[in-house]
Amino acid sequence: MTEMSPLHFKEASVRALGDAELQRALGNMRQGFIEKRSKAAARLPEFEALRDKAKEIKDHVLAHLDVYLEQFEKNCVANGGTVHWAKDTAQARDIILNICRLVGAETVTKGKSMVGEEIAINAFLEANGIRPIETDLGEYIIQLRNEPPSHLIAPAIHVNKEQVAEAFRAHHRDLSPERPLTDRAALLNEARRALRERFLEADVGITGANFLVAETGSTMIVTNEGNGDLTQTLPRIHIVIASLEKVVPNLDDAMTLVRVLARSATGQEMSVYTTISTGAKRPGDLDGPEQFHVVLIDNGRSKLVGTEFQEVLRCIRCGACLNHCPVYGSVGGHAYGSVYPGPIGKVLTPALYGLDKARDLPNASSFCGRCEDVCPMRIPLPKMMRHWREQEYQQRLIAPRLRWALRAWAFVAAQLPTLYHLGARVAAFWLYRRGKKLHGRLAALPYAEGWTRFRDFPAPLGKTFQSQWRGARRHKRAEAPPAGPPS
Amino acid sequence: MVERPQNPSVGLFATCLVDLFRPSVGFAAAKLLEAAGCRVAVPRAQTCCGQPAYNSGAKADAKRIARRVIATFRPFDYVVAPSGSCAGMIKAHYPEAFADDPRWLPRAEALAAKTYELTGFLHDVMGVRAVPGKFEGIAAYHDSCSSLREMKVREQPRALLGAVPGLALRELPGRDVCCGFGGTFCVKYPEISNHMTADKCREIAESGADTVIAGDMGCLLNIAGKMLRDGRAIRAYHVAEVLAGVEAAPIGQVKPEAEEATA
Numbered sequence: 001m002t003e004m005s006p007l008h009f010k011e012a013s014v015r016a017l018g019d020a021e022l023q024r025a026l027g028n029m030r031q032g033f034i035e036k037r038s039k040a041a042a043r044l045p046e047f048e049a050l051r052d053k054a055k056e057i058k059d060h061v062l063a064h065l066d067v068y069l070e071q072f073e074k075n076c077v078a079n080g081g082t083v084h085w086a087k088d089t090a091q092a093r094d095i096i097l098n099i100c101r102l103v104g105a106e107t108v109t110k111g112k113s114m115v116g117e118e119i120a121i122n123a124f125l126e127a128n129g130i131r132p133i134e135t136d137l138g139e140y141i142i143q144l145r146n147e148p149p150s151h152l153i154a155p156a157i158h159v160n161k162e163q164v165a166e167a168f169r170a171h172h173r174d175l176s177p178e179r180p181l182t183d184r185a186a187l188l189n190e191a192r193r194a195l196r197e198r199f200l201e202a203d204v205g206i207t208g209a210n211f212l213v214a215e216t217g218s219t220m221i222v223t224n225e226g227n228g229d230l231t232q233t234l235p236r237i238h239i240v241i242a243s244l245e246k247v248v249p250n251l252d253d254a255m256t257l258v259r260v261l262a263r264s265a266t267g268q269e270m271s272v273y274t275t276i277s278t279g280a281k282r283p284g285d286l287d288g289p290e291q292f293h294v295v296l297i298d299n300g301r302s303k304l305v306g307t308e309f310q311e312v313l314r315c316i317r318c319g320a321c322l323n324h325c326p327v328y329g330s331v332g333g334h335a336y337g338s339v340y341p342g343p344i345g346k347v348l349t350p351a352l353y354g355l356d357k358a359r360d361l362p363n364a365s366s367f368c369g370r371c372e373d374v375c376p377m378r379i380p381l382p383k384m385m386r387h388w389r390e391q392e393y394q395q396r397l398i399a400p401r402l403r404w405a406l407r408a409w410a411f412v413a414a415q416l417p418t419l420y421h422l423g424a425r426v427a428a429f430w431l432y433r434r435g436k437k438l439h440g441r442l443a444a445l446p447y448a449e450g451w452t453r454f455r456d457f458p459a460p461l462g463k464t465f466q467s468q469w470r471g472a473r474r475h476k477r478a479e480a481p482p483a484g485p486p487s
Numbered sequence: 488m489v490e491r492p493q494n495p496s497v498g499l500f501a502t503c504l505v506d507l508f509r510p511s512v513g514f515a516a517a518k519l520l521e522a523a524g525c526r527v528a529v530p531r532a533q534t535c536c537g538q539p540a541y542n543s544g545a546k547a548d549a550k551r552i553a554r555r556v557i558a559t560f561r562p563f564d565y566v567v568a569p570s571g572s573c574a575g576m577i578k579a580h581y582p583e584a585f586a587d588d589p590r591w592l593p594r595a596e597a598l599a600a601k602t603y604e605l606t607g608f609l610h611d612v613m614g615v616r617a618v619p620g621k622f623e624g625i626a627a628y629h630d631s632c633s634s635l636r637e638m639k640v641r642e643q644p645r646a647l648l649g650a651v652p653g654l655a656l657r658e659l660p661g662r663d664v665c666c667g668f669g670g671t672f673c674v675k676y677p678e679i680s681n682h683m684t685a686d687k688c689r690e691i692a693e694s695g696a697d698t699v700i701a702g703d704m705g706c707l708l709n710i711a712g713k714m715l716r717d718g719r720a721i722r723a724y725h726v727a728e729v730l731a732g733v734e735a736a737p738i739g740q741v742k743p744e745a746e747e748a749t750a
Contacts, residue, residue, distance in 0.1 A: 366669020
C-alpha cells in the first residue's frame with residue numbers, strides 16, 4: 001500500500017496538483033456533489049430545522065455517552081449478540097482476528113467502513129492468512145489498486161473509468177480480453193460478476209455501522225449498492241465494527257440522522273438500502289448470521305469528550321465538507337495522508353495521530369468556512385482547526401522565528417500604535433519605490449516568495465491612509481477621545 | 488419604513504491593508520458614510536484587528552490587539568470596516584476569544600453588536616439606495632468568505648452596485664468559493680492557494696467581465712496580483728471605490744488607462 005502519513009501533506013499536495021489524471025477526476029466530481037446536495041436541501045423546507053435537530057441528538061448522546069453505550073450493549077446481548085470493547089487499534093484487530101480464527105475463516109467479505117480503514121483491518125487479516133474482500137464497488141476498486149480511500153463516501157473518486165478497467169483486467173484472471181469495459185455499466189457488471197462468487201465463499205462478513213441504536217441494541221447501515229446486505233446476511237458470522245460515537249438513543253433519532261445524512265452526502269432523500277441488524281438468527285428465522293458480534297472501538301474518541309474538540313464527534317461521515325472544500329477539491333484525498341481527508345480530517349487526524357504528526361492539516365485551510373456551512377451536524381470545523389493551531393503555538397511546534405515575529409508585531413500593534421503607523425509609512429513608501437519600475441506591482445518580494453512565485457504583488461501607492469487622512473483633515477472635530485492603553 | 492439612525496457617529500476601521508496598500512478605499516468609505524449622514528472619524532490608535540495572530544494560534548497576542556480595538560472604538564455608535572474579514576473578526580471572533588473573560592466579554596459583545604461591513608451598513612442600517620459613483624464596465628462581484636459567512640453580506644453590495652450608472656454586473660458560477668487568499672494560507676501553502684486563485688481568475692475572465700469588484704483588500708490583492716501575472720486585462724477595484732466614484736487606477740496599476748498587461 002502507498003505510504004500514507006499526514007507528515008508529508010505539503011509534498012503530497014504539490015504532487016497531487018501536478019497529477020493530470022487526478023485533476024481530471026476531481027474536476028468531474030466536484031460540481032455533481034455540490035449541486036445534488038443543494039437541490040436536496042432546497043426540496044425540503046425543514047432541512048435547516050432538521051440539521052438543528054440532528055445536532056441536538058448527537059449533543060445529547062455525547063453528554064450521556066456511557067449511558068447509551070451500556071444500554072446498547074445490554075439490548076444487543078439480550079438479542080443474542082456479543083459486544084466487544086476495544087480501547088485501540090491493536091485490541092480491535094485482535095478481537096476480530098480471534099472471532100475469525102474460532103470459526104476457521106479463510107475468506108471475509110467486507111462492507112464499507114471508515115473505522116475499518118482506521119484500524120487497517122484488511123492488511124492485518126491478510127498478514128494473518130485471511131483473505132478480506134471489499135464488496136463496495138469503490139472500495140473493491142481501490143483494494144485491487146492497493147490504495148487507501150480518498151473520500152469518505154466515494155473511496156475511488158480519484159480513479160477514472162479507464163483506470164478501473166485496467167485494474168479489472170489485471171486482477172480478474174477469468175476475464176476475457178475481448179470483453180469491452182469502456183462504459184460504467186460494463187464495469188459495474190464485471191465487478192458484480194466477480195463479487196457474487198466471493199459473497200458465497202465468505203465465512204465472515206464485516207460491516208461498519210452508521211448508527212448503533214441503544215434502545216433496540218441494533219446496528220444500522222445505509223448503502224446504495226446492496227453489498228452491505230449480502231455481506232452481512234450470507235456468511236455464518238457477522239461482525240460489526242463501529243466507533244463509540246455512533247450510538248443514538250432510538251430508531252426515531254437514527255431516522256432523523258439518516259434524513260440529513262443522505263441529503264448531505266449524495267443529495268438523495270434516503271440511501272437505497274437502510275439495513276437494521278438486530279442480533280443473530282433466531283430459531284425459525286429463514287436467514288441471518290449464526291453469530292452477531294459488535295466491536296466498539298474507542299481509539300481516542302473518549303479522550304475528546306469534554307474538550308474543545310468534542311463537537312467533532314457529532315460527525316456522521318457524509319463527506320459534504322470534503323465536497324465543498326476548495327483545498328480538498330484541489331489536491332484530493334490522498335494528500336492528507338490520513339484515513340479522514342478534507343476538513344473533518346484536519347480536525348480528526350491530529351486527535352488520532354497526534355498533532356506533531358499532522359501539523360499541516362489544521363493549517364492548510366483558508367478558513368473559508370464553506371465546510372461548516374454545509375455540515376449537517378453544524379460542526380464548527382474552522383474553529384476547531386484554529387484550536388489545533390493554538391495548541392501548536394502553545395506547544396511551541398511552530399518555528400521560533402515566526403513565533404517571535406508574531407509576538408513582536410502583535411505587541412507593536414497593541415501597545416505602540418504610533419510606532420506601528422511609522423512602520424506602515426516606511427513600508428508603504430519603500431514598497432512603492434520598488435513597485436515603480438513595474439508600473440505599480442512587485443514581481444518579487446523578500447519573505448513573500450510564496451506569493452510572488454505565482455502572483456504579482458500590487459504595490460502600495462506611497463502614503464498610508466492614516467497619514468493621508470490626517471493631512472486631509474487637520475481639524476480633529478469628529479475625532480474620538482484618545483483611548484488609553486487597555487488595562 | 489425602518490427607522491434610520493440620525494447622524495450617527497461612525498468609527499471607520501480602516502483595516503491594515505487599506506492603510507498600507509489602498510488609501511483611496513478609506514477615503515471612498517468615508518465619503519459614502521458621510522453622504523449617508525454619518526459623522527465619520529478615523530481613530531489614530533487603530534492598527535489591525537489581530538486576525539493574523541488569531542488565525543496563527545497566537546490567541547493571547549490576538550486578544551492583546553483586540554483589547555486595544557475594543558477600547559479605541561468604544562465611543563462610537565457604529566464601527567464600520569471596508570472589509571468583511573476585519574468586521575467578521577470583531578463581530579464573530581472577539582466574543583469567542585473573550586468567552587472565558589467576564590470583564591472583557593461584555594465589552595467585546597458590545598463592540599461586536601455595533602460592527603458592520605461597509606456595504607451591509609450602508610444598505611441595511613442607513614438605508615442607502617443611491618450612490619455617487621459612475622463606472623463604465625462589466626464587473627464580476629467577488630464575495631469574500633468572511634463577508635458571506637460571518638457578516639451575512641451577499642445582496643447588499645450587489646444592490647448598491649446596481650445603482651451605479653454604466654455598470655453591468657455578472658454573477659460567477661462559483662460565487663461562494665474562496666479565491667485562495669486566506670491570509671497566511673496563501674504564503675504557507677502557495678501551490679494550493681495558487682490553484683484556487685487560478686480557478687477564480689479563469690471564472691472571472693470567462694464571465695465576460697472586464698472588472699472584478701470585491702469588498703476585501705485581501706481577496707483583491709490576491710486576484711489582481713494573479714491577473715497581472717497571467718496578463719489578463721481585468722481591472723480590480725474595491726466596492727467602496729466604485730460606489731463612491733473615486734478616480735484611482737485599478738489595483739496593481741498606476742494609471743486608469745492601465746499599462747496593458749504584458750504576456
